Amino acid sequence: AVPLVVAINTSTAARNGMLVRDRIAMEQARNLDTIVFDKTGTLTEGEQGVVDVATTDGWTAEDALALAAAVERDSEHMIAQAIREEAAERDLSVPAVNGFEALEGRGVRATVEPEAVPAVASGGDGSSEREPANGATASDGHTVAVGGPNLLRHLEVEPGPGLERFADEAGSRGEGVVYVLRDERVVGAVALADVIREASYEAIEALHEMGVAVAMLTGDDADVAHSVADDLGIDTVFAEVLPEDKDEKIQELQERGHLVAMVGDGVNDAPALTRADVGIAIGSGTDVAVESAGVVLVENDPRDVARLVRLSRKSYRKMQ
Numbered sequence: 001a002v003p004l005v006v007a008i009n010t011s012t013a014a015r016n017g018m019l020v021r022d023r024i025a026m027e028q029a030r031n032l033d034t035i036v037f038d039k040t041g042t043l044t045e046g047e048q049g050v051v052d053v054a055t056t057d058g059w060t061a062e063d064a065l066a067l068a069a070a071v072e073r074d075s076e077h078m079i080a081q082a083i084r085e086e087a088a089e090r091d092l093s094v095p096a097v098n099g100f101e102a103l104e105g106r107g108v109r110a111t112v113e114p115e116a117v118p119a120v121a122s123g124g125d126g127s128s129e130r131e132p133a134n135g136a137t138a139s140d141g142h143t144v145a146v147g148g149p150n151l152l153r154h155l156e157v158e159p160g161p162g163l164e165r166f167a168d169e170a171g172s173r174g175e176g177v178v179y180v181l182r183d184e185r186v187v188g189a190v191a192l193a194d195v196i197r198e199a200s201y202e203a204i205e206a207l208h209e210m211g212v213a214v215a216m217l218t219g220d221d222a223d224v225a226h227s228v229a230d231d232l233g234i235d236t237v238f239a240e241v242l243p244e245d246k247d248e249k250i251q252e253l254q255e256r257g258h259l260v261a262m263v264g265d266g267v268n269d270a271p272a273l274t275r276a277d278v279g280i281a282i283g284s285g286t287d288v289a290v291e292s293a294g295v296v297l298v299e300n301d302p303r304d305v306a307r308l309v310r311l312s313r314k315s316y317r318k319m320q
């Protein structure tokens, strides 16, 4: 039978916008000393908008955006959504692609028919004319990729001085940048802005008042992550963390003696949610995240994390 005090606690939790999937998590919450938040879609709205586009010689913003939108067609990432919306707003004709591939935590890649990359290929600075080094001919199509700075590092490709300056300026404004690559050559960069949720400021303030440290864990670029973290007053930042490494960061904190909660919404967050002493999923998040969590925030409100700790402290003090 369910002990009465826990039953009451669970329904109180429900009234406070929390769905308790694991009662032990609810009890553990009172001892938490560190809360780790995913950034995108958790502390921020996760709804990105395209702010600016820059290109290398011979490419127009429209050409780069149309290619980017083509490759992003089958991606569920917020960045993909923003790029598709921008292309639609500009009435761009978006070519078809083959062989879509998600490069987890880095970007996306696909092949675009050569006739879909027309005006551009004949206009450029000459270097774009070259056949791909692997001996493939242009009739095999062009490989187009869209991804963050981490994708460029992974491919060991430089953006070039112009786009580097563009990215630095965007980063200092707290905007993220993704690059558009054709055949592993950077042809454009897209600056995107996300908005910090109002409730995040209050959530972090409330947790600090309760003596709980707050960290941010994100796959996003360090510049963007630090700009958001500084704004919110977050104590520790783990940036540019690949999806498969997110749970290791939680483990590191645990090995240093902390009792850690993870708050996330994405497929990428699932292993970290499982690893944490208390996994907390944003209700509107992906099914995988919700299924990996002990507590679900039904109202998608980060302030409910502080409420959870408070409720757990209150309820279980009574029990002892």
Ligand code: ADP
Pocket: 038, 039, 040, 072, 075, 076, 077, 079, 080, 104, 105, 106, 107, 108, 146, 147, 148, 149, 150, 176, 177, 178, 217, 218, 219, 220, 221, 242, 243, 266, 268
């Ligand atoms: P987060 O941890 O912030 O939710 P992800 O792990 O999903 O971020 O992605 C990390 C980074 O990889 C993004 O900030 C972006 O630079 C790049 N990226 C991932 N998916 C895409 C995509 N579909 N299009 C472009 N860039 C992407």
Ligand code: MG
Pocket: 038, 039, 040, 041, 042, 265, 266
């Ligand atoms: Mg996320």
